[in-house]
Amino acid sequence: MMEQYLSVLVTFCLAAGLVGTMVGAGRLLGPRSDNPVKGESFECGNPSSGSAWGRFSVKFYMTAILFIVFDIEVVFLYPWAVIFRRLGWFGLSEMAVFIFILGLGLLYVWRKGALEWD
Amino acid sequence: MLYRMINPPEISWIAILPVLLLSATAMLTMVADLWTDGPDREGLGWIGLVGLMATAIAAVALWNTKLTSFAGAVVVDRYGLFFTLLFCVAAGLTLLMSMSYLEQTDIRTGDYYSLILFSTVGMVVMATAADLIVVFLGLEVMSIAAYALAGIWRSQVRSNEAALKYFLLGAFATGFLLFGIALLYGVAGTTTLTGIAQTASGATAEQRTLLIAGMALMIVGFGFKVAAVPFHAWAPDVYEGAPTSVTALMAVGVKSAAFAAFARIFMHTLAVMSPDWSAVLWVLAVLTMTVGNVTALLQRNIKRMLAYSSIAHAGYLLVGMVAGGELGGSAILFYLLAYTLMTLGAFSVVIALGRRGQPNENLEDYAGAGFRSPFLGMAMSIFMLSLAGIPPFGGFVGKFYIFSAAVKSGYIGLTVIGVMNSLISVYYYVGVLVRMYMTDGGVEITQPSSRPYLFATLVVAVAGTIALGLFPSTLFEVARQSFLALG
Numbered sequence: 001m002m003e004q005y006l007s008v009l010v011t012f013c014l015a016a017g018l019v020g021t022m023v024g025a026g027r028l029l030g031p032r033s034d035n036p037v038k039g040e041s042f043e044c045g046n047p048s049s050g051s052a053w054g055r056f057s058v059k060f061y062m063t064a065i066l067f068i069v070f071d072i073e074v075v076f077l078y079p080w081a082v083i084f085r086r087l088g089w090f091g092l093s094e095m096a097v098f099i100f101i102l103g104l105g106l107l108y109v110w111r112k113g114a115l116e117w118d
Numbered sequence: 119m120l121y122r123m124i125n126p127p128e129i130s131w132i133a134i135l136p137v138l139l140l141s142a143t144a145m146l147t148m149v150a151d152l153w154t155d156g157p158d159r160e161g162l163g164w165i166g167l168v169g170l171m172a173t174a175i176a177a178v179a180l181w182n183t184k185l186t187s188f189a190g191a192v193v194v195d196r197y198g199l200f201f202t203l204l205f206c207v208a209a210g211l212t213l214l215m216s217m218s219y220l221e222q223t224d225i226r227t228g229d230y231y232s233l234i235l236f237s238t239v240g241m242v243v244m245a246t247a248a249d250l251i252v253v254f255l256g257l258e259v260m261s262i263a264a265y266a267l268a269g270i271w272r273s274q275v276r277s278n279e280a281a282l283k284y285f286l287l288g289a290f291a292t293g294f295l296l297f298g299i300a301l302l303y304g305v306a307g308t309t310t311l312t313g314i315a316q317t318a319s320g321a322t323a324e325q326r327t328l329l330i331a332g333m334a335l336m337i338v339g340f341g342f343k344v345a346a347v348p349f350h351a352w353a354p355d356v357y358e359g360a361p362t363s364v365t366a367l368m369a370v371g372v373k374s375a376a377f378a379a380f381a382r383i384f385m386h387t388l389a390v391m392s393p394d395w396s397a398v399l400w401v402l403a404v405l406t407m408t409v410g411n412v413t414a415l416l417q418r419n420i421k422r423m424l425a426y427s428s429i430a431h432a433g434y435l436l437v438g439m440v441a442g443g444e445l446g447g448s449a450i451l452f453y454l455l456a457y458t459l460m461t462l463g464a465f466s467v468v469i470a471l472g473r474r475g476q477p478n479e480n481l482e483d484y485a486g487a488g489f490r491s492p493f494l495g496m497a498m499s500i501f502m503l504s505l506a507g508i509p510p511f512g513g514f515v516g517k518f519y520i521f522s523a524a525v526k527s528g529y530i531g532l533t534v535i536g537v538m539n540s541l542i543s544v545y546y547y548v549g550v551l552v553r554m555y556m557t558d559g560g561v562e563i564t565q566p567s568s569r570p571y572l573f574a575t576l577v578v579a580v581a582g583t584i585a586l587g588l589f590p591s592t593l594f595e596v597a598r599q600s601f602l603a604l605g
Binding site: 083086087088090091094101104107108111112 | 122123124126145148149152153
C-alpha cells in the first residue's frame with residue numbers, strides 16, 4: 001500500500017530540487033550588492049516611517065473578521081447555487097437554516113455595535 | 119425531470135435532538151442578551167438552565183435507542199447519552215455558580231452564558247461523534263468557546279494571559295490531533311470509526327506502522343486536552359488565571375469530553391491495537407499521577423492546587439484506559455461522574471470564599487473558615503475527602519473501581535503506583551481541612567446561604583458526592599450499560 005504514495009514522494013523531491021536549484025543558482029550566479037536601504041521593509045515605495053509595533057484600532061480587525069465570515073458564506077453559496085435545482089427542497093431548507101443562523105450572528109454584531117465605525 | 123436529483127443523506131432528527139435543543143438554547147441566550155439591560159443578567163442563566171433541563175430530558179427519552187444520523191457520522195448510543203447527561207449536569211452547575219460568581223467579578227456581558235452553552239454543544243458533539251471529522255468539529259466548537267471564556271474577565275491581566283496561553287497551546291495541540299486523523303484516514307481511506315475499526319482489525323504490517331504513528335499523534339492531541347503529563351504545562355496557569363467558574367467548567371467539562379472521544383476511539387475503534395497504545399498510556403498514567411500529585415503538594419494558591427489535582431485525576435482515568443475492557447471502561451465513566459461533582463463543588467467553595475475585589479485564593483485565606491461558616495467547612499471537607507479517595511464518598515468508589523479494573527487486567531505495578539499516589543494526595547487535600555479547622559486568622563466570609571445560586575450548587579454537589587458513595591452499584595450499572603453500548 002506504500003507504493004501509491006511513491007508519486008507523492010517523487011513530487012516532494014522534484015519540488016525541493018527545483019526550489020533548491022533556483023535559489024542556489026541565484027545565489028551563485030547573481031550579482032549581489034548589500035546596502036542598508038535594501039534591508040529596510042518595503043512600504044509601497046515610500047520611505048518607511050515609524051515602528052511596525054504601533055497600536056492599531058481594534059475596529060480594523062473587527063471589520064476584517066466580519067468580512068471573512070460573509071466571504072465564507074459566499075464560498076458555500078456558490079456551489080450550492082450551481083446544483084440548486086438538483087438538491088431540491090432539501091437544499092433550499094438547509095441553506096435557509098444556514099442563512100438564518102448567520103443572520104442571528106449579524107443581528108448580534110449589529111446590536112453589539114460592531115458595525116459602527118465611530 | 120430534467121435534472122438528476124441528489125438524494126440528501128439520511129438524517130435522523132430525533133437522534134440529534136439533544137444537540138439541537140442545546141444549540142437552540144445557546145442561540146436564544148445569545149439573542150436574548152442583546153435586549154437585556156443592566157448589570158444583572160441572571161435571566162440568561164435561567165434560560166440556559168431550562169435548555170439544559172430539556173436537553174437532559176431528551177437524552178433520557180432516547181436512552182433505550184441506538185440511532186445513527188448523517189450517514190453514520192453521528193451515533194446516539196447510551197455511551198454518548200451518558201456523557202450528554204454528564205455535560206448537562208456540569209454545565210448546569212457551572213451556570214448556577216456563575217449566577218452568584220459574576221457579581222463579584224467585572225464580567226458584565228451576557229455572552230458569558232451563551233459561550234458556556236456553545237462550549238457544551240461542542241462537548242455533546244464530541245461524545246456522540248462516530249467520525250473523526252465530527253470529533254474534530256466538536257473539539258473546536260468546545261475549545262474556541264473555552265478560549266474566549268478564559269479571557270472574558272477583560273480587566274484582569276491574568277485572565278488575558280490565560281486565554282492567550284490556552285489558545286496558542288491549544289491550537290498547537292489540535293494540529294497534532296489533525297495530523298493523527300490524517301494518518302488514520304490515509305490508512306483506512308475513511309474517517310468513520312467503523313471503517314477505521316475494520317481496517318485496524320485486518321491491518322498489514324505497513325498499515326500497522328502508519329496506524330501507530332497516527333495513534334501517537336492523537337494521544338498528544340487528546341493528552342493536551344485532558345492535561346496529561348507531559349502535555350500539562352498550560353493547565354496551572356490557565357486554571358489560575360481564568361475566572362473560577364470557567365476553570366470549573368474546563369476542569370470537568372472539557373476534560374470529560376476529551377476522555378469521551380479518547381476512550382471511544384482507543385478503547386473501542388482501535389481496541390485491537392491496544393497492545394501498542396496501552397504501553398504508552400501506562401507511562402503517561404504514571405507520569406501524570408506522580409507529577410500532578412507531587413507538584414500539588416507545593417502549591418500555595420488553591421486554584422493552582424486544584425489544577426494539579428485535576429492533572430492527577432486525569433492520571434487515574436488513564437489507568438482505567440490502560441486496564442481496558444468492560445470493567446475499565448465502566449470505571450472511567452463512573453469516575454468522571456464522581457470527579458465532576460466533587461471538583462465542581464470544590465470550585466464553588468473557592469468562589470464562596472472570594473468577595474468582590476478580593477479573590478481569597480491563597481491557602482492561608484482558608485484559615486479558620488470551617489468555624490466561620492460551618493456549612494462551607496462541611497462541604498469542603500466532603501469534597502476534599504472525596505477527591506483524596508476516602509470512603510464513604512463518590513471519589514473513593516470511583517478509585518476503587520478503577521484500581522480493581524487494573525488489578526483484574528494484571529497491572530499490579532500500575533495499581534501500586536496509583537494507590538501510593540492516592541496516599542500522597544491525602545496530604546494536600548487534608549492540608550486544606552487542617553487550615554480550615556486548626557489554624558487561626560483568615561478572611562471574613564459571606565455566608566453561602568445568603569447567595570442562593572451558589573448555595574444550590576453546593577447542595578447539589580454535596581448530595582451527589584455522598585449519593586455516589588452510598589449507592590454506587592446503581593450508577594455503576596448505568597455506567598456499565600453505557601460503556602457496553604459501544605458494542
